[in-house]
Amino acid sequence: MTTPEYIEWWGRRINDNILGPSQGDNQPIEKHLRIVPSELEIIRQDFERRNSELEKKIEQMEKEKMNLRLDMDVQKLEVEKLRRGESQGGFG
Template identity: 40%
Template sequence: MPTLEYSWWWGKRIKDNIPTSNQEDFRLIKEHLQKIEQLEEEKMRLGLDVDIHKLEAEN
């Protein structure tokens, strides 16, 4: 049978391994998602520019 100290330590150890979220984490995730959206939009614009240049070169 485990001692009270061991039971307390084991319970604390399990709880320490569970990641917690805070407002800072959410803010960073939101910033990263916005940056990804910006990069995807820029990628699309650049792709369209390439298509336009190809069409102009063919004419």
């Protein structure tokens, strides 16, 4: 049989372990929780990062391709100019 003192002590012991609301901190508990991303979220983030890197590489390669085409066009014009000069009996 338990005594009333024991019951009171047991009730205080249990209640002392329960955290009550803090008066100084009014932020929701979600702000304090560390959110651990799921495996799917990690894979999605990795995919998006790699996709972004590849898009940048493609953009850079397209710029290089355009520059090479411009260089090729300039060289064709120079060749045509030289040919015209030769066909006219001299260099232009």
